[in-house]
Structures are given as structure tokens and as C-alpha cells.
Amino acid sequence: MRIPFFILSLFLVTNLGAKTIQVAPGASIQQAIDRATAGDTVLVRAGTYYQYGIKINKSLTLLGQGKPLLDASAQGEILTISADNVVVKGFHFQRTGRTSITDWAAVKVLSAQYVQVLNNHINHSYFGIYFSDSDHCTARNNTIVGKPSEEQNTGNAIHAWKCNHLSFSDNTVKGHRDGIYLEFVTDSHIQRNFCQNNIRYGLHFMFSHNNTYSYNRFRENGAGVAVMYTRNVVMHHNHFEQNWGSAAYGLLLKDISDSKIEHNTFDNNTTGIYMEGSSRIHLAYNTLENNGWALRLQANCSDNVFEKNNFLGNTFDVATNGGTVLNRFAGNYWDQYAGYDLNRDGVGDVPYHPVSLYAMIVERIPAGLMFLHSFVVRLIEESEKIFPSLTPTELKDSSPLLKPIKR
Amino acid sequence: MRILLRYIAYDILRNRMIIAYTLFLLLMSATMFSIESNPGKGLLNLLNIVLIVVPLVSIIFSTIHYYNSYEFIELLLAQPIPRKRLAFGQFLGVGMALSLAFLIGVGIPVLLTGCSSAALSLVLTGVFLTLIFVALAMLAAVRTRDKARGIGVALLLWFYFALLYNGIVLFLLFAFSEYPLEKAVIAFVSFNPIDLGRILVMLHTDASALMGFTGAVMQQFFGSGWGVLYAVVIMLLWFGLPLWGSVRSFSRKDF
Numbered sequence: 001m002r003i004p005f006f007i008l009s010l011f012l013v014t015n016l017g018a019k020t021i022q023v024a025p026g027a028s029i030q031q032a033i034d035r036a037t038a039g040d041t042v043l044v045r046a047g048t049y050y051q052y053g054i055k056i057n058k059s060l061t062l063l064g065q066g067k068p069l070l071d072a073s074a075q076g077e078i079l080t081i082s083a084d085n086v087v088v089k090g091f092h093f094q095r096t097g098r099t100s101i102t103d104w105a106a107v108k109v110l111s112a113q114y115v116q117v118l119n120n121h122i123n124h125s126y127f128g129i130y131f132s133d134s135d136h137c138t139a140r141n142n143t144i145v146g147k148p149s150e151e152q153n154t155g156n157a158i159h160a161w162k163c164n165h166l167s168f169s170d171n172t173v174k175g176h177r178d179g180i181y182l183e184f185v186t187d188s189h190i191q192r193n194f195c196q197n198n199i200r201y202g203l204h205f206m207f208s209h210n211n212t213y214s215y216n217r218f219r220e221n222g223a224g225v226a227v228m229y230t231r232n233v234v235m236h237h238n239h240f241e242q243n244w245g246s247a248a249y250g251l252l253l254k255d256i257s258d259s260k261i262e263h264n265t266f267d268n269n270t271t272g273i274y275m276e277g278s279s280r281i282h283l284a285y286n287t288l289e290n291n292g293w294a295l296r297l298q299a300n301c302s303d304n305v306f307e308k309n310n311f312l313g314n315t316f317d318v319a320t321n322g323g324t325v326l327n328r329f330a331g332n333y334w335d336q337y338a339g340y341d342l343n344r345d346g347v348g349d350v351p352y353h354p355v356s357l358y359a360m361i362v363e364r365i366p367a368g369l370m371f372l373h374s375f376v377v378r379l380i381e382e383s384e385k386i387f388p389s390l391t392p393t394e395l396k397d398s399s400p401l402l403k404p405i406k407r
Numbered sequence: 408m409r410i411l412l413r414y415i416a417y418d419i420l421r422n423r424m425i426i427a428y429t430l431f432l433l434l435m436s437a438t439m440f441s442i443e444s445n446p447g448k449g450l451l452n453l454l455n456i457v458l459i460v461v462p463l464v465s466i467i468f469s470t471i472h473y474y475n476s477y478e479f480i481e482l483l484l485a486q487p488i489p490r491k492r493l494a495f496g497q498f499l500g501v502g503m504a505l506s507l508a509f510l511i512g513v514g515i516p517v518l519l520t521g522c523s524s525a526a527l528s529l530v531l532t533g534v535f536l537t538l539i540f541v542a543l544a545m546l547a548a549v550r551t552r553d554k555a556r557g558i559g560v561a562l563l564l565w566f567y568f569a570l571l572y573n574g575i576v577l578f579l580l581f582a583f584s585e586y587p588l589e590k591a592v593i594a595f596v597s598f599n600p601i602d603l604g605r606i607l608v609m610l611h612t613d614a615s616a617l618m619g620f621t622g623a624v625m626q627q628f629f630g631s632g633w634g635v636l637y638a639v640v641i642m643l644l645w646f647g648l649p650l651w652g653s654v655r656s657f658s659r660k661d662f
Contacts, residue, residue: 370592
């Protein structure tokens, strides 16, 4: 009983000792930080500060009043945090330096715990917010807008390497290389972010297990979203849209396993979902609408379950590159299904074969795409529907629904 | 020449077939755009119809028209009119009437729903295909004396360009699938005006992204100024050569 009380009083004492140091335009933020002790608040007043290379190495709260502008004049990094429990809130960061030797960022967090980066606006930066070897950190409500140039000259908007228990939410990231990039990041939550117009991927992660991605929107990114070499991914209620271009994917899954992809919407992507070497993924209640290919399932995927998804208005529903079928389709709604339902239980009586002959041909010889929307293709597809001979007969949905699933 | 053209065109424009054809095209365009809320998709559906119906109607109608006006031609041949002028008059009369029908039936609805580059290329492709298949029909009709045979040849030509040719190309693509075929595809496309027209329209729509690497190569080729020039020259050749052949045959023919 006495020990907890002692700790509590210690906490109170340190808190009472906390002071607020104010910085006005013209003064050095670094000097203010140097004067502060752990637990203090550094309040930066509105104005423009042409300062860079600011280092925070003690637990401070760096607070911007009226969105002060920190401009690095393309010289270097703006803020480097290497202490635990730092809060950075309400700033406008601008013009970090660009170099290929160091990843300069507007806010960089190095080996620190419980750091929070909140309500900031970052533009024209190389990297936006950068976490390295830092756990339990948060990035919330930040707007990061880059000026898209070439892939080599742009960094990632939110970048995390070797972290766990991160939380990225309500951020808007545009015009960077990758919108959100995670490598060796585990047990994290990524939600309600909006990634648009990034040159490469809206979301990109590798070796990042046990993460949850929900309610995010990925729109018009150069190559959509690509995720690799990861297990236990949960993706739900995300929206992948308008990733349109000859090399764009709504969601590209490479070597992903034991995951759940549910209640997501994929619309107007060249390829809605592309799966390669992935296994034991449960895909349910997704809506795939107006995509070129709704689903491209490489033959090296196994034990994936597709159920209760809506396939609407896609040029190709499913494409695959082999005859072996190790995945299960059941109870999906396919708008191209032409079967009947005699007992009126809402389930079609004849199976639906989602792979069209033309999709098979195109997978074998890509040059065959010159026949897209031609009369010949329609003709051979109709005949193949009546007498299937080349399409994998085992790839079928035995219980196709007659009405789309409500979202 | 102008009087001749006026007679032929006026005669055709009163023809019930042409009126029905115009109405059919109008109906099709209206249906396609009312079913599809997305005008881009409506355009693609319409493209499919245009690519089948326009060549078929053009080639069959002009063949039949040629045989039906055989006596009229013979009458005119007795007059002091150069044969070349008569042949051109026949071609232009039928070609212009069918083009006009196409412009009213498809051109106006398409351009009303949105004057995009895809819409413009669809209209242009349709007019070119009309002229090309009228020229092909002339060639077939002038060269065959028998009406039934002439129509048969015309049908066969349509069948070849609409179906057989694609079958052959598909077979070739399969046979040479080990080789890089992207450039060869451009050559394959050039040898069939229907395919060329389809690709030209599709490259202006969203569907071009679906065509992957092949599409990218074609986009690069047909997207440049030289590519457009190349496409137009190929289209012109496609109706210039049969026209030239039929005028030549017509001039030398023993009626």
C-alpha cells in the first residue's frame, strides 16, 4: 500500500514541477528545448521559423500555437526525437532536405517509446513522419502532402521500420512514394487513413505480422496497395478505388497467409485483388465492382476461402494461370451468373464458373488482349459456357447467390 | 458527275433499307446510352454493335444496290460519260448515303452524350468502315457477273474480316507465344480494318489500361502523331486500294 502511494506522489511532484517555455518567432526552438527539463512543455507561438536539425532528447511536449510554420529551407531534417513520451502537436512542417544518403524527414523518431505526433501539416518533405525502432507510437490527424516527382526523389509519407504497437489513424497522405510504409512492424493498428496519388503504393508492408487495417481509403495510387511476406493480417472496411493503369492493383497480396480480408470495397481498379503465393486467407463480404480483373488468383495460392462477396460489372471476374484449384468459392454473388433457382432459396441451382475462356487465353498469351471487346471473343466465350473444355472445371462456385449481398 | 451523284444518292436516300438502317442505329445508340449510366461503357457496347453491323450492312447493301442498278448502269454506259466517272459516282453515292445514315444514327447520339476523344474516334472509325466496306463490295460486285455469287463473295469477305481473320491471328499468337509479339500485334491489327478501328477507339477509353503491356506498346505507337498518321494512312489504303481495283475492273469490263 505504501509503495504505490510513493510512486503516485513522485508522479505528482514531477508533474507539478513541469513548466511551460514559450518560443516566439525569431527565437531558437532548439535553445528552448535545451533549457527545458523532462516533463516540460515547449509552446511555439504562431509564425514562421526557418530552423532545422532540432533534436528532442528528453520527454517533452512540443506544442504549436496557431500552426507555426517550421521551414527547413531544403537543408536537412526538421525534428529528430530520441526520447520517450514526446508529444508533437499542431505544427506546419515544410521543405526538408532531400538526399539519398540519409532519409531526412519532417519528424523522425529514433528508438523512442510512446511518442505521439498529432494534428500536424507536412508538405514538400522528403519523408513525412519516420519511425525507427520505436514502439507504442501514435501518428494521428496529420496531413502530409508531397509534390510527386520521380520515385527515387520522393520518400514515404509515413514510414515505420522495426516497431511494434503503433497506431496510425485519421491521417491524409498524398503525393509521396508510398503513402504508408511498414517493414518489420507488428501488432499495430492502421485506421481511417486516406492515401491518394502516391507514386508507388498507397500502403506497402513487408514482414509486418498481426496488424489490423480498417476503414482506410486508398485512391488513385500509382500501383495501388501491395503487401508482402506477412501473416495474420486483418483488413476490414477498407476502400480501394480508382487505382487504374496498366501496372496498378487495388490490393496485391504476395506471400500473405492466415489473414482476413472482409467488408472491403474494390472499385474501378485495373486488378481488384491479385494473389500470389498466398494461403489460408478468408475473403468475405467484399464488394468488387467495375474492375478490369476482379480477382487474379495465381495457381500457387492455396486454401483460400472466398465467400459472400459481390462481383459486379467487372470485365473479368476471376483469372488464373493454371488448372489446379486449391481454393474454395462459395455463396458469392456474380452479376454474370445466368443460372436459375427452382426452389427459390436464393441460391442458384447450377454452379457458376467465374473463369472465362478469354481470361485463360489472355493469361497464357498476353498479346491476346488485342481482342478485348471483339466479336470473336464473345462468340468463343458463349460456346465455352455451353461446353466447358479449357477453363478449369473445378474452379466454380457451387452455391452462387441470386441477389447481391447487402453492404 | 454532280448530276449523276445526285441521282444515285437521292435514289438511295429514299430507299427503305437505308431509313430502316438509320432508325436501327439510332435505336441501338439510344438503348446503349440509356441502359449504361456510365457513358464510357455505353460507348464500348455501342462499339461492339458498330463493328459488326456497319461492315455487314455496308457490304451487303452496296452489293445488292450494284446489281439492282445494273440496267441503269448499262443505260448510262450508252451515254457519253467516262466510265471512271460512272464508277466513282456509284461508289460515292452509296458511300455517302451510308455514311450519312451512320452519322445520323450513331454520330449524333454519341456526340450529344459527350464529345470525348473516344466518341470522336468511334464516329471516325464508323465512317471509315462504311467507306471501306462499300469499296470492298464494289470490287466484289464488279468482278462477279452473277448476283447470287456476288452477294456470296461479299458475305464471305465480311465473315473473313469479322471472324476468320481473328481466329487465324489467335492461332498464330498461340503458335508463337514464346516470342515477343507486341510489335507483331500492331502489324496484325493493320491487316484488318475492323480490328484497327476497335483498337483505335479502345485506346481512347479506360479499357486501354486492361490491355497490359500489349496495350502500352500500342498506346505508345498509336498515341504519337506518327501513329495517328499511320492509322489514317492504313484506313485510307484500305478503302483506296479496293476502290482503285474496282474502278479499274469497271473500266475494262465487257458489259
